[in-house]
Amino acid sequence: MAEGLRGPGTDAGAAPLRLVQVGAGGMGRAWLKNLAASPDVRLVGLVDLDVGAARRAADEEGFPGLPVAASVDELTSCDEAEALVNVTVPVAHHTVTTAALLGGLPVLSEKPLAESVSEGLSMVAASEVAGRLLMVSQSRRYWRNLAALRRQVAQLGQVGAVSCEFFKAPRFGGFREEMAHPLLVDMAIHQLDLARDLIGSEPVSVYCDSFNPAWSWFGGDAAANAVFVFEDGARFSFTGSWCAPGLETSWNGRWRVSAEGGTALWDGDGEPVAEAADGSALPADVRDEPEQIAGSLAEFVSVVRGGGVPSGEVHANVLSLAMVEAATTSAAAGRRVTIAEVLETAYATAVADEKNEEVRARLLSWPSVHEVVGRR
Template identity: 65%
Template structure:
């Protein structure tokens, strides 16, 4: 058996504590150090989770040499992801970054360039890709043949405080990336365009638009419809949403939690094959370790994950303009912004070397 992968975790807040529990439960990894701008917070979090002997510090540079770290888990706030992840990559460390990769597609493209310059893996933890019943739903879809339509209903009523309550588009920006990203996995194609309408019900406790409907057209012709609200008390859906897929052969449904149900047009049931693979962030960590050890490309590798961020940005743009928006246009605009703003010579040279931003992220051949 190989030695456990030695990890530096950056971020000791609420999600950071969840990652500390995940790391402690995985025998293939070991926590080598914990980094946070608040060193006292980091020390307390480490001690609370059984890591009293693990060193803490304010920066990766303070620990990377002394700990023998081999990889980094970036669990900082989204605005810090580019700085932290790029720093780690440049130190020769592969990175598993919490979602979203960054706040803008422009920043995401800079992170793609950093991964290419460093030659290191940058993977995003899209935890909704690692639900056993969701994977079973995907297998049923494969058995139904080409999917014509896929829909997701998402209705919750969380009483958030802080930045979420004040965002202009809280549902689309902070939540919908989970469902948008999962739609790509389930359909097996890439989005081309979106029309989105967002609004805020009169009873909403959010400052911004807490409700939205988005219709995506995919390259294979599939339509994906997301409709949801963060101010919908009563009969709430799963945090994963409630899904339905239709094809010429039949239909499959998934309530977001339990085993999915599928049947052919003649009524023949398609069994749900629910496995025992690691779930949620346990699943993303397991795939990250495997990818690092085998030099493999994980399903949420940085290049392709940019498309999921572009789906969010395109939906917000569509809701603002009131017109359909092409994913390619969002990518091209972000690429032009990156070329105009990136000052690091190595990153800029790499960006300029790309034959096409759409080709680089896998949206075009």
């Protein structure tokens, strides 16, 4: 299971963790900048199907002369690697991550974990078979002001209701404007994942209504309203649009947490504010902590070196992906959808589609999918 999943060389030490990165596109370059800035890692190779793009990215982002290749198998320096960073497009996540895990490397992957929950469950099983860590970089969990909000919420007792408003008007072009549910699939996983983090419980069901405003430049539904029920009775409401010009929210959204002992508010960018039931203000305890990609990278290195279970570990993170899949299923079906039915359907598909016999055997060994995934 998640506990004890470590990589090679887990003893604490000063030597930087040797990494190979797969993916040299826009997000790949963002990761390269962070790897170059971190004294805790050393990049030993870069892989991309477009070797020329990999060469340019390496040279321009601070890694001149770095070995590059079109596949991990072709990268001779990969023998030096202690871990792999997967920054490929989502459709390639399952293939790249599974091969790395079964090859003995712990993996830090860009979100989403996979294109589907069934692929995600296969990756959970592969992580167990390999005994290696798979962590998803939910980089929006790593904000100093969000960490301050967490500390305020912890002082307010049981959470009853959390809401997030998300309104932006980006014009990406490309594949996002052709997706059936661009907001829910490509963006909302950040907010749904943060809801799990803040509530401290797991989702049970969702009712979601999605639509596309008449002026939308997206082909699919660019707006949605969803209400999730959690195991402890808390509710999370998400309302958002990707074609909402004017008075836009933060990319993190605008948050309200209503709890037994008071309320906390966060605009997604600045310091949060909180008030206890007696009217007293709870100060925002903002600390000097690494943010976004740098934050997830630092936690990954710490866990690979010293053990433990990080935020974004695959057994728990697959439920953030299940929230997205449940929301899109609900929107299409026009009914309440349970996380249990999403997991059960995905598990059956994962078993049926699995090509690796060891991974398939591990899937079949689970007492139930519900006992394996989720918060620990």
